[in-house]
Amino acid sequence: MISYTVKRLFGILVTLLLLSILTFALTRLVPGTPWGANAQIPLSAEQEAIFRQRYGLDRPVIEQYLVWLRNAVLLDFGRPFTAPELSVTELIGKALPYSVIVGGIACLFALAIGVILGMVAAAARNSWLDNLVTSYAVIIAAVPSFVLAYILAYFFAAQWRLLPSGGWGGPQHLVLPVIAYGLPVTGGVARWTRQCLVDTMSSDYVRTAYAKGLRQVAVIARHVLRNALIPMITSFLPLFPGMMTGSIFIEVVFGLPGLGRYFVQSSSNRDYPLVLGITIFWAVLIMLTYFITDVLYGIIDPRVRITERK
């Protein structure tokens, strides 16, 4: 178990290093900054030179990277080109809570609805109810969240005036973003839950449990759930960071001041330190969850430790 953990951790560090080299190289190899005669912030050549010097862009690229890497390890990603009054780390800290709240609640919502639907479908296997749930799951997953967002906003905000169509405030501001973001995800969750439960229910040891005379409640609680939960947990845990970081579209539609909107803004402004910082920060967050999931998987399911990856 320890060697497996160390091996995974090493792999993650190599991957992160690779990612940081690639993204850093890309920002430095391509000409263009937010400054200059035709850029977002018009400056004369001399002023631009001053800015380049201040941000260390006049040094050799390798030196720039090593300085950036040293600072990044200490969680200092520099200062954004376009908003130098805050550091990148402070900006991330300011915007992150919005993304975490919207993404986290949407994820919980999607899991609650999806798991219930999946359990209903698995219990009523091959019935009209199962077909209904499966059809719902396939169709809802095909709707982009930002389309659903407009549909919901049109009816609930513009037509019936029940809920605000954007901004940040009380819990009523969260309802539409959470539903629009979470509902398409329920499709995948429901299908996976159904699949895990059906697979387990048709396995030999469940048949044995029935054969030795256990009641259905006991079979489900002791044999089906325990085994079906393993693939469910390992698939659903990475949903959390995935949805916390992936709320870009929802944040744009509803005007939420989250990290995704900063990323889009800084992307169109060519604000390299901010984009680089957000990219690496997200990558660390997501890979850490995968790592925890893998280790957890190893703890829950002893078979993983022995076979590992072929």
Place this chain on the structure above:
Amino acid sequence: MTSTALPTATPADKPVRYASFWAGAWRRFRRNRLAIFGLVFVVFIIAIAVLAPVLTPYPYDKINPIQALMPPSIEHPLGTDNLGRDLLSRIMFGARPMLIVGISVNILALLVGVPLGLIAGYAGGVVDWIVSRFIDMFSALPWYLIVLFLVMVLSPSIQNMIVALAVTSWVGSARLVRGMTFSIREQDFIEATQALGLPTPRVLALHVLPQIAPLLLWSFAASIPGIVFAEAGLSFLGMGVRPPTPSWGQMLQEAAGYWQYWPHIFLVPGLMIALTVLAFQGLADGLREALDVNVNV
């Protein structure tokens, strides 16, 4: 899927049921209703995209401010947008970027992913470890992170969107091909080719690749929905198809300021995206059953 070469009806008295692997695949494919819907809709979309200049009632960029934001009518079956442009014409032309991006990203991804997967899976060892780290790096991150980053660096346009999406899409085919090659390598006929002293490139191209072909056909259809979402999402954020060229995502972006007036300006492009995604998923599901592709999704 050329149906002309395949027997559409098999007489019951014939002893040989399946003429070939592909004929059997077509029989299995036909049984899946969602797959047939997918096939029909995909053909429909391709026809619309190809014939758009002939079929559209108006030029997609013809502005008519007097008729702006009109509901569906006989003159404009799907209504008009904020500049009075005919939505039906724009929807039809909007199918083009979707298909162009979907097909070119897939081809680029296969060109990179298949050789890498073959080499990594066949060689194993250090080569496999390095390729796997690259696969890890791209698959651990959400696509839009890398794609937005690349589009930002390269500046938004349809070509750069294709390049950026290809950079993230090769991972899927590389992982699939690597896994398949791993198991094929262990089979007897590969040992036989080694015993005969065939050069490795020949073994890969003539003995391993044909075994993977059904998998690749499935993965081509299965990866389109993701690319459609990506194209729509990027264009929606203003990072993809540039106005005045219409794409469904770009139409949604333009609808963003007017969503409270009429639902059809975002419902129609949204519905087209959803139907296209469903169609390709149905097609992919049908292909998976028909071609007997084993994938752990």
